[in-house]
Amino acid sequence: MSLVDKLKWRYATKKFDNTQKIASEKLGYILDAIQLAPSSYGLQPYRILVVEDPIVRERLKEASYGQTQITDASQLIVFAVETNINEDFVKKYMDSTAAIRNIPRESLAGFEGMVLGTINSRTKEELTTWAQKQAYIALGVLLAAASEQSIDACPMEGFDAARYNDILNLTEKGLTATVITTVGSRASDDDYAQLAKVRRAKEELFIHV
Amino acid sequence: MSLVDKLKWRYATKKFDNTQKIASEKLGYILDAIQLAPSSYGLQPYRILVVEDPIVRERLKEASYGQTQITDASQLIVFAVETNINEDFVKKYMDSTAAIRNIPRESLAGFEGMVLGTINSRTKEELTTWAQKQAYIALGVLLAAASEQSIDACPMEGFDAARYNDILNLTEKGLTATVITTVGSRASDDDYAQLAKVRRAKEELFIHV
Numbered sequence: 005m006s007l008v009d010k011l012k013w014r015y016a017t018k019k020f021d022n023t024q025k026i027a028s029e030k031l032g033y034i035l036d037a038i039q040l041a042p043s044s045y046g047l048q049p050y051r052i053l054v055v056e057d058p059i060v061r062e063r064l065k066e067a068s069y070g071q072t073q074i075t076d077a078s079q080l081i082v083f084a085v086e087t088n089i090n091e092d093f094v095k096k097y098m099d100s101t102a103a104i105r106n107i108p109r110e111s112l113a114g115f116e117g118m119v120l121g122t123i124n125s126r127t128k129e130e131l132t133t134w135a136q137k138q139a140y141i142a143l144g145v146l147l148a149a150a151s152e153q154s155i156d157a158c159p160m161e162g163f164d165a166a167r168y169n170d171i172l173n174l175t176e177k178g179l180t181a182t183v184i185t186t187v188g189s190r191a192s193d194d195d196y197a198q199l200a201k202v203r204r205a206k207e208e209l210f211i212h213v
Numbered sequence: 214m215s216l217v218d219k220l221k222w223r224y225a226t227k228k229f230d231n232t233q234k235i236a237s238e239k240l241g242y243i244l245d246a247i248q249l250a251p252s253s254y255g256l257q258p259y260r261i262l263v264v265e266d267p268i269v270r271e272r273l274k275e276a277s278y279g280q281t282q283i284t285d286a287s288q289l290i291v292f293a294v295e296t297n298i299n300e301d302f303v304k305k306y307m308d309s310t311a312a313i314r315n316i317p318r319e320s321l322a323g324f325e326g327m328v329l330g331t332i333n334s335r336t337k338e339e340l341t342t343w344a345q346k347q348a349y350i351a352l353g354v355l356l357a358a359a360s361e362q363s364i365d366a367c368p369m370e371g372f373d374a375a376r377y378n379d380i381l382n383l384t385e386k387g388l389t390a391t392v393i394t395t396v397g398s399r400a401s402d403d404d405y406a407q408l409a410k411v412r413r414a415k416e417e418l419f420i421h422v
Binding site: 006007008011012014016033035036037038039040041042044046048051052053054055056057060097100101104105106133136137138140141142143144145146147148149152159161172183199200201202203204206208209210211212213 | 215216217220221223225242244245246247248249250251253255257260261262263264265266269306309310313314315342345346347349350351352353354355356357358361368370381392408409410411412413415417418419420421422
């Protein structure tokens with residue numbers, strides 16, 4: 005089945021089968037996809053929390069308007085962005101680039117200057133928004149990879165980020181929760197699975213120039 | 214080849230082969246993927262411009278720091294978000310949902326109230342940022358689908374959005390350019406294709422809870 009067919013198969017799963025756990029190799033696969041997701045300058049200004057602990061998830065459910073997907077799905081994945089995107093962060097990335105590519109650190113000076121120029125021209129709030137957008141690319145890639153593997157998902161913005169930051173100790177790690185998704189298997193009686201997909205018609209979505 | 218293998222194959226293509234056009238059925242396929250991308254409440258608060266016109270692309274290249282991908286790739290795809298996300302926009306979406314699902318319009322009153330509650334609690338600027346995040350999900354899905362089809366891409370934030378809005382008459386359409394990507398085929402001499410991919414190590418990216 006092609007990815008497009010899989011995207012037709014998927015839907016925002018409202019009710020998960022809480023007896024079904026994703027096989028560990030499949031979970032590893034979708035985490036690989038997140039790791040490979042592109043981001044601006046390749047910076048990946050985020051960390052990904054894979055939450056399985058039932059007690060933590062119970063607390064997170066309360067911070068998510070009681071949505072049962074949080075506890076019933078196989079895993080909850082939290083995209084948390086870096087709140088300290090600064091010269092140190094960029095320096096570390098350049099060190100890593102030089103090491104992975106086995107090139108002299110100095111050869112990255114031009115690229116580093118360009119990235120720092122972008123970083124330094126933005127306020128802390130703008131940098132956070134920018135980092136969040138990158139996290140949404142990773143979310144899109146994850147949802148595609150999960151669909152490919154017949155893993156159900158429910159991406160969500162409906163949660164209290166401040167409470168998530170507290171429960172997951174994100175603030176002290178220099179992170180803030182941005183968007184979440186649950187992954188697992190749809191319950192056989194999730195009525196939402198039967199609903200026709202609503203999408204803007206091609207002529208209302210695309211403009212050909 | 215799995216999607217993860219394809220994500221390893223892809224890279225931000227710096228030099229496209231300007232003699233290669235994407236076959237129309239493949240272009241249709243990746244547009245299908247964009248159309249199917251999920252978004253908050255399913256609203257899809259964006260439109261997608263597929264730019265082929267060489268004269269327009271020449272102007273857009275000037276508004277993109279002269280980056281040659283803009284003119285050399287097979288197509289330039291511009292994600293432009295709605296700047297008028299209001300009650301009318303939501304109403305139209307609910308009308309469409311009722312029609313597609315063949316359900317009474319009144320049955321959507323609760324859902325509509327919830328969406329309007331979200332919309333009305335946000336400033337115009339916050340709504341635009343929110344819409345942009347949704348566009349980035351679609352970008353992620355598109356990049357996955359393009360990779361699957363062995364289509365090269367170069368997603369870019371380095372362009373002058375105000376000039377794009379002007380050249381593409383977006384402001385008068387209630388849109389603003391947010392992020393772009395070129396799609397096509399890598400040139401055989403694009404040195405960037407040979408560089409090792411730099412990604413955060415798993416232990417620096419994932420946190421297991």
